Amino acid sequence: MIIFQTPRMKDKPISRYSCLIAFLSAMVFAVHPVQTQAVTYIYQRSTIMVSMFYLLSLCLYARARLSHANKTTFLLCYAGSLITASLGMFTKETMFTLPLIILLFELCLFKPSKKHNLRYIIPFLLLLAVVPLTIFLTRTVHFKASGIFADKNIMLLPSYYILTQFRVFITYIRLILFPINQNLDYDYPIYHSLLQMPVLLSALSVAVIIGIGIRLFKRQPLLSFCILWFFITLLPESSIITLNDVLNEHRLYLPMAGSSIFLITMLYYLLNKRPQFMLTLILIILLFYSSLTYFRNIIWKDELTLWSDTLEKSPGKARVYNARGVAYINKGQYDKALADFSRALEINSNYANIYYNRAYAYTNKDEHEKAISDYTEAIKINPRDKEAYNNRGATYGQKGQYDKAISDFTAALILNSRNSDLYNNRGTAFMKKGQYDDAISDFTEAIKIDPDYAKAYCNRGTAYKEKSQYDKAISDYTEAIRVNPKDAKAYNNRAVTRAVLKEYEKAISDYTKAIEIDEGYLDAYNNRAIAYTKMGQYERAISDYTQILIIEPDYAKAYYDRGTAYCSKGEFDKAWADIKKSEGLGFKSDPEFIERLPKK
Numbered sequence: 001m002i003i004f005q006t007p008r009m010k011d012k013p014i015s016r017y018s019c020l021i022a023f024l025s026a027m028v029f030a031v032h033p034v035q036t037q038a039v040t041y042i043y044q045r046s047t048i049m050v051s052m053f054y055l056l057s058l059c060l061y062a063r064a065r066l067s068h069a070n071k072t073t074f075l076l077c078y079a080g081s082l083i084t085a086s087l088g089m090f091t092k093e094t095m096f097t098l099p100l101i102i103l104l105f106e107l108c109l110f111k112p113s114k115k116h117n118l119r120y121i122i123p124f125l126l127l128l129a130v131v132p133l134t135i136f137l138t139r140t141v142h143f144k145a146s147g148i149f150a151d152k153n154i155m156l157l158p159s160y161y162i163l164t165q166f167r168v169f170i171t172y173i174r175l176i177l178f179p180i181n182q183n184l185d186y187d188y189p190i191y192h193s194l195l196q197m198p199v200l201l202s203a204l205s206v207a208v209i210i211g212i213g214i215r216l217f218k219r220q221p222l223l224s225f226c227i228l229w230f231f232i233t234l235l236p237e238s239s240i241i242t243l244n245d246v247l248n249e250h251r252l253y254l255p256m257a258g259s260s261i262f263l264i265t266m267l268y269y270l271l272n273k274r275p276q277f278m279l280t281l282i283l284i285i286l287l288f289y290s291s292l293t294y295f296r297n298i299i300w301k302d303e304l305t306l307w308s309d310t311l312e313k314s315p316g317k318a319r320v321y322n323a324r325g326v327a328y329i330n331k332g333q334y335d336k337a338l339a340d341f342s343r344a345l346e347i348n349s350n351y352a353n354i355y356y357n358r359a360y361a362y363t364n365k366d367e368h369e370k371a372i373s374d375y376t377e378a379i380k381i382n383p384r385d386k387e388a389y390n391n392r393g394a395t396y397g398q399k400g401q402y403d404k405a406i407s408d409f410t411a412a413l414i415l416n417s418r419n420s421d422l423y424n425n426r427g428t429a430f431m432k433k434g435q436y437d438d439a440i441s442d443f444t445e446a447i448k449i450d451p452d453y454a455k456a457y458c459n460r461g462t463a464y465k466e467k468s469q470y471d472k473a474i475s476d477y478t479e480a481i482r483v484n485p486k487d488a489k490a491y492n493n494r495a496v497t498r499a500v501l502k503e504y505e506k507a508i509s510d511y512t513k514a515i516e517i518d519e520g521y522l523d524a525y526n527n528r529a530i531a532y533t534k535m536g537q538y539e540r541a542i543s544d545y546t547q548i549l550i551i552e553p554d555y556a557k558a559y560y561d562r563g564t565a566y567c568s569k570g571e572f573d574k575a576w577a578d579i580k581k582s583e584g585l586g587f588k589s590d591p592e593f594i595e596r597l598p599k600k
Contacts, residue, residue, distance in 0.1 A: 002062045003261075006109035008221045014268060021264050024282055028260040033179045033292040038250035040300045041184075046092045051254045053088030054095055054233075057081045061102055065110065065120065078120075085127055093236045094254060099124040100232050108217065108225040156190065161242045163191045166202040168238060168247045169231070173209075175252065176259050179292055184306060185323075186247045187314035206231075222265055229258030303327040318348035322357060329361055337361045352381035356388050363395055371395050386415040390422060397429050405429040420449040424456045431463050439463045454484035458493060465497050473497045488517040492524045495531075504531045522548055526558070533565060541565045556585035564593070572598050 003009055004018035014021070029035070038047045057080075064077035088095035102121050156164075168188070175182070191199045213227030233255045237243060252259075264282065271278035299309045307324035314320050325340035341358035344351065359374035375392035378385055393408030409426035416422065427442030443460035446453055461476030477494035480487055495510030511528035514521055529544035545562035548555055563578030575597060579589055 002059055002066070003109060003222060003225075005066055006062070007111045008109050014222075014265070014272075017268065021261070021268065024264045024286075025260040027286055028263055028289065029256055031286055031290045031293055032176075032256060032260070033182060033289060033296045034175050034249050034252050035256060036182070036293060036296045036300060037184065037248070038253040040297060041250065044250040044253075047094075047250050047253045050088050050092035050094050051257070053084045053091060054098060054101075054254060055257060057084040057088060057098060058101060058105065060084065061120075062105065082123055082127070085124060089127060094233065096128055097232050097235055099128065100235075101229065104225060104228055104232065108221040108228075156242050156244075156246070158240050158242050160190055160192055161246065162240055163194060163196075163199050164188070164246045165238045166206055167191060167198050169206050169234070170202045171247060172234070172252055172255070175249065176256065179289070181313065182249060182296060183313045184249075184310045185245075185314055185317060185320050187317050187320075188247050190246070220269070223262060223269075226258040226262035226265070230255045230262075233258070304331065316347065318344040318351055318354065321347070322351070322354045325354075325357055325361070329357070329364070332364075334361045334365050338365075350381060352378040352385060352388070355381070356385070356391070359388075359391065359395075363391070363398075368395050368399050384415055386412040386419070386422070389415070390425065393429070394425060397425075397432065400432075402429045402433045406433075418449055420446040420453050420456065423449070424453065424459060427456070427463075428459060431459065431466070434466075436463045436467050440467075452483045454480045454487055454490065457483065458487065458490045461490075461493060461497075465493070465500075470497050470501055486517055488514040488521055488524065491517070492521065492527065495524075496527060499527070499531055499534070502534075504535050507531050508535075520551055522551060522555070525551075526561070529561065529565070533568070538565045538569045542569075554585055556582045556587035559585065560587050560589065567593075567597055 001018050001022045004012075004015040004021075009015055038044045060077045060081035064074045064081060067073040067077060085095065085098055088098070099121055102124055106121070171188075189198075194200060194203065209227060210231060213224050213231075216224040216227070234251065237248075237251050263285075267278055267282060271281070298305075300306050304324065304327040307320060307327050311320050311324055321340045321344035325337040325344065328334070328337035328340060338358060338361050341354050341361065344354045345358070348354075355374045355378035359371040359378065362368070362371035362374060372392055372395050375388050375395065378388040379392070382388070389408045389412035393405040393412065396402070396405035396408060406426055406429045409422055409429065413419065413422050413426070423442045423446035427439040427446065430436075430439035430442060440460055440463045443456045443463065446456040447460070450456070457476045457480035461473040461480065464470070464473035464476060474494055474497050477490050477497065480490035481494070484490070491510045491514035495507040495514065498504075498507040498510065508528055508531050511524045511531065514524040515528070518524070525544045525548045529541040529548075532538070532541035532544065542562055542565045545558050545565065548558040549562070552558070559578045559582035563575045563582065566572070566575035566578060579594070579597070583589060
């Protein structure tokens with residue numbers, strides 16, 4: 001609506017319908033299916049945020065220019081425009097095209113004057129230098145974290161990228177006008193020469209469209225503004241700046257603002273003499289776009305349906321197989337995940353992340369040798385992959401190869417010495433080897449990095465307990481419980497330590513708390529039963545052993561222990577029944593105990 005208040009639009013007949021055109025343009029923008037990726041894919045929230053700042057800054061700028069007679073309103077709106085522009089520039093690089101759009105706005109929609117209006121644009125141009133410098137000096141943006149979704153295995157020359165973008169522009173226009181066969185991860189052909197027919201025809205088409213936009217400058221400034229808006233807002237991702245993905249639908253979110261206005265305005269100019277037909281056609285377009293958006297969001301309902309759809313459209317991309325494999329892992333379908341990872345490696349065998357993911361799937365199937373082999377391949381491709389070292393170390397630990405595990409955790413720590421998990425993992429491996437001092441040192445380092453690391457407190461407590469430093473052990477278990485009051489293992493371990501000190505009442509209290517947190521905690525039931533036995537409370541011990549057998553009916557040792565408790569009570573028939581049951585399940589009874597046990 002602000003556009004229709006500008007000097008070059010306010011006197012045109014179309015301005016009488018500014019509210020209706022604004023509403024219909026907003027509807028097209030809101031229901032268009034090409035917006036699905038930017039809206040539904042949470043990683044692209046930056047696209048929506050920068051578009052908000054972009055449009056808000058432009059609206060405030062326009063309001064400031066239209067309120068020039070009112071100095072207060074002008075200053076407030078102009079300052080607001082600069083502030084929102086600055087915030088946008090800290091959000092995403094798309095914002096850096098705003099000065100060009102403001103210049104275009106001035107040229108298309110305001111009447112040029114002798115003084116001209118560059119003075120209003122200069123502060124925005126200065127932001128192009130100030131904001132990057134601020135980011136660089138303050139390190140407020142971690143550039144290595146960007147491009148998480150990007151395929152790092154695809155490298156493009158700038159010349160190939162820009163040639164391909166001519167074709168991409170045409171694909172974007174097709175998606176705006178006729179958005180079918182949408183795809184999260186396009187397997188887009190890379191072009192190497194301007195003389196390739198698709199590139200040549202696309203370049204000519206783009207030149208014609210831009211030429212039309214320039215030709216319309218005098219007679220139809222709004223259409224000119226919308227056409228050039230589309231190309232300018234795409235510049236950061238469709239120019240000489242090489243990105244790993246040549247095409248992504250979320251990049252159309254901001255360009256769609258201009259395209260939506262263009263579509264409705266164009267229909268007005270073509271059909272304004274037939275208003276009923278025009279409104280009917282617009283309604284049909286909105287229903288068409290809305291239905292496509294509805295069905296597109298059904299595909300986006302979960303990661304498995306999304307990547308399966310993507311794989312149907314891009315069957316030659318290793319990354320897509322990898323992504324669906326991860327989706328299968330998240331659903332616990334490891335065989336299907338392994339099939340997808342293996343197919344991905346057939347397409348691209350130099351993809352470290354796929355080896356890593358396949359190794360993780362093998363680990364969950366207890367195929368540790370295959371997992372180690374894949375982690376090793378991932379490390380060969382990317383020797384700085386600390387997660388691969390960490391996971392391979394954990395797998396070695398599961399196999400009891402603690403020296404190799406320690407070596408891998410150490411390698412990971414060289415790459416990231418401030419990772420508390422790595423210290424905790426290496427400390428666990430040291431503890432398994434009986435090197436308790438080394439373990440305590442690592443657990444202590446983990447706690448220094450993360451003072452609220454409950455697991456490290458619990459593990460250090462266990463190391464202290466093994467060294468018979470029971471007071472320190474109890475202190476660490478207590479800290480673990482403070483950090484995480486729902487840590488059943490910490491309660492159980494503290495109880496075991498208290499039982500060693502013959503503090504049976506306190507031990508039983510802790511075992512009971514552990515069981516309240518985890519009703520299926522067999523060790524806590526078993527340990528509490530032992531404590532009850534030590535205190536001569538055999539009936540309560542028998543009750544705990546019985547509960548164990550309810551949870552796990554084939555637990556042979558529980559039958560044997562309950563049999564000893566019955567024996568202590570003088571209920572020898574029940575004792576013999578439990579002993580026989582335990583032996584039937586493969587438990588070897590103590591011959592001396594059997595010899596002392598009165599015969600039936």
